Amino acid sequence: MTLPWKQLLLLSIIDYCLDSGSYHGPRWRMEPGDLFIPVDSIEEEATLTCDAKGTPPPQYRWSLNGTLINLGLDRRRRLSGGNLIISSLDRYQDVGIYQCMAYNTGGAILSRRASLQFAYLDHFKVHTRSAVSVREGQGVVLLCGTPTSSGDLTYAWVFNEYPYFVQQDNRRFVSQQTGNLYIAKVEPSDVGNYTCAVMNSITKGKVQSSPTSLILRTDGVMGEYEPKIEVNFPDNVPAAKGSTVTLECFALGNPVPEITWRRANGVPFPSKVKMKYSNAVLEIPSFQQDDTGGYECVAENKMGKNTATGRLAFYAKPQWIQTMKDTALAIEERLDWECRANGRPKPSYTWLKNGQQLLSEDRIHVEDGVLSVSVLTLADAGMYQCVAENKHGVIYFAAELMVLASPPDFTGNVLRALLKAKAGTTVTLECKPQAYPIASILWKKGNLPIHTNDRITLSPDGTLRLANVSKSDAGSYTCFARNRFGMSSTTGRLLVTDPTRIIQGPVDMEIIVGESIVLPCQVASDPVLDVSFSWAFNGQLIAKGDGHFELVGGRTAGDLMIRNIQLYHAGKYICVVDTDVESLSAVAVLIVKGPPSPPDSVTVEEVTDSTAQLAWSPGRDNGSPITNYLIQTRTPFTVGWQRVNTVPEIIDGNTLTATVVDLNAWVEYEFRVLAKNSVGVGEPSPVSVKTRTEDQFVGHALLLAPCEPWR
Missing domain, CATH: 2.60.40.10 (Immunoglobulins)
Incomplete structure (x- = not known):
């Protein structure tokens, strides 16, 4: 893997380890890709891309087949950014494997390897091809003799003259592997001249061979014979994951053989598999590992059968999983x-x-x-x-x-200049300098080293813990950090305070609507502490802008005044006392009492000429039980609402029905109900539906009628 040209880079990056600035090594943004260039385009330029990011911006070098390209001595190759541009392309000098290196003071990286190839298709050699003489019924193979080339080729055969091409069927087959033409059983119509036509898929160039004459012999017709497989696939075919695999199989024979395919393991072909050209071609798209294994081609006619076998082997390029x-x-x-x-x-x-x-x-x-x-x-x-x-x-x-690598540095993590702690608590002092390698830690109180005991502990990370602190622990603490590159320190002062106590806190209270009260919250605290007070009502912090609430008191008092208390002020009040070292709270429940809420759903259930039966639903008692109810009425003949007589005369708080008496006959009445508790009489209920009492004479007639004779 080591390439000699890479050694030339060492001088360019030797200062990397000494660079004290901020840097980042190169990262690829674009790597070179494979190029396949038509040979007739060699007058044009070829560009191999290479682009990386980094701080400072990277520089670039290129190698060809493992050898550094010396751009200073090469007039045909130059850099544009990191891209390698090659002009006046040379089919022999420029072909090969290219690799880009990006480097800066942070280091160097190699790109993927990219190939540069030239696609071409040479002409057939000019010579007269010998005629091929066969008997009728015999099979024949006409060789293409493909000229030298680079790039994928496709083959076809011209019959007699262009543009008449051989049409493939169960009797005729053109192999795209060899380029040869196979005729399973020659018929008189096959006699003629055959020309192999080859096209390069990349250059689109086309060439044709000299014609080959196919003639029939006159010494008889070929008898029937069993299939002979002339087109076969290799014993072992490597197939890439996701690729399209094509297998060819064609046989000569008389009668014309029938081609079938099967898998050696007997598993049927999936639906994606396709058969072409009378089954001479088996195509497997998107090849996967499940498609591996043995494949068999069977050529059969009535004279017998022949079988060709081979295996498809799965391969895959590397892919990262970690x-x-x-x-x-x-x-x-x-x-x-x-x-x-x-x-x-x-x-x-x-x-x-x-x-x-x-x-x-x-x-x-x-x-x-x-x-x-x-x-x-x-x-x-x-x-x-x-x-x-x-x-x-x-x-x-x-x-x-x-x-x-650096000496200890406390710039981002100094000790607090003044740390206050309540007596009896645990104090944690962190000593965390930035240091490479990790620094050793020493703590001092004043000028004396601190020694650990059952109350004072020192963690491996340099954290000092003082448990159950007292006034004697107060003082100046310094953390010293040292590694082989230097030493540094940070100092802070510890102040131990007496505990804060709430000496008078709020207590549970009952109060009448409209009154004002003060909920006390007073503390005794160490004079060096800053004390602040806040109040919460039913879990919500009381805002200063609420006109009902006002915080009163001095440094050690945070009393809460509540003016013109309403029913909705009932609930839980918490006084929260915060100091530099602790937080305390005291809780009180405030019950607000008021007259009952209005009764509801007043209905008139039964009416006579002088009475009415009423029923209603109770309202809220607002902190004090309802003691009794009052009923009022009004008519078109009264001024305002008037109290009426009822049965029972006094309606207690648990009674929700009553009979109004002493009403006038044939008068339209409205009724309402009021509730009373120890605080007072509440607001009246909604008014009942207007109800007219009965006519008193109708009542008398009903009573007297049975006593009089019928007329």
Whole structure:
């Protein structure tokens, strides 16, 4: 895998490890692809693409067949960006495998390999072809004798003169593998001249052979004979995943043989398989591993049969299933990378660093797809590539290794200048400098080293923990960090405070609607602490803009005044006290009492000339049980609402029906109900439907009528 030309790059990247600026190694944006150029286009230019990103912008080098292209001495080849442009193409000098390298101060990477080929089709040699003499009924093979070429070819045969072509059927077949024409059983109509026509699929160029005459012998007709397979497929046919596989099979014989296909394992062909040209061609599109195995072609006529066999073998280019990531490690740490690819056959692996192959030595271990580097040094930084390869393809994957080396630096993680902690709690002081390699840590209180005990612990990451702190733990703490590149420190002061106590907090209360109260919240705290108060009502923070609420008090008091209390102010109130070191809270439940809400659904159920039966639904009691109900009425003859007499005379809070008495006959009444509790009388209910009492004389007539004789 190591290419000599890559060694020339070392001088270009030697300063990479010494570069102190911000850089990133190259990453491919575009890699070269295979080119197949018609040979008649050699006067034009060919461009092999190569484009990478990186900081600083990458530079490029190209190799051909493993040898560095010296662009300074090559007038036909030049770079445009990273693209290689070749002018005045030469069929012999420019053909081969090209590879691009992109490099900067971050390292170097190799592109995929790209082939440049020239498609051409030479002319047939000019010579007279001998006539072919056969008996009627005999089979014959006319050879094409394809001239030298490059690129896919297609074949056809001209019969006598252009544009009359041989039509393929069960008796005649043109192989696209050999170009030959096969006639299973010659008939008199076959006599004539045959010319092989070849076309290059890339150049579209066409050439024709000299004609071959087919004549019949006069010594009789060929008798019947068993099939003889002349067109066959190899014993082992490699087939790429997803490709279209074509197998040919054709036999000579008299009578004309019939061609059939079958799989050796007896499994029927899937629907995707197609038969063409009277079954002479078997086509398998989108070849998969399930299509592998033995295939048999059977040629049969009444004289017998013949069988040709072969195997289709599945192969696949490598594809990544596991790759590595860009990695930043401290000097002296260990690197472990692994890459994996699938493919058939199983791929082999190599590793490249800055375009050169890595071999196991000293600190470096390379095995299969695993790369390990122990005790990293600055020289190990660079661009690495894992390469997976089988005989059908090769793939590359790149990742950057950054090796970090620096003295301890607390710029992003200094100790707090002043840390306050409540006595009895645990204090954690973190010492986390940026340092490569990891720094050793030493803590001091004042000028004295700190020693661990059952209350003071030091974690491997440098974190200092002080449990159950007291006033004696207060003071100045300094963390010293050191590695082989230098030392640094950070200092902070610890202040231990007395616990804060709520000496008067809110208590559960009952209050009447419209009144105002103050919910107390007063604390005793260490004077060095900053104290703040906030209140929550039913889980929501009380906003300062609410006109009913006002926070009153000084540094150690956060009393809450509630003015003109309404029913909806009932609920849970929490006073939250926050200091530099702790948070406390006190809870109280406020019950707001008010007159009952209006009763509902007042209905008149039965009416006489002087009474009405009423029923209603209760409203909310608003914090105080309903003691009794009052009923009022009005008529067109009254001014406003008037209280009426009822049975029972006093309607208690558990009664929801009553009879209104002492009403006037034949008068239209409306009724409403009011509820009363210990706070007062509530708002009246909605008004009932207007109801007229009965005529008192109708009532008397009904009573007297049975006593009088009927007239």
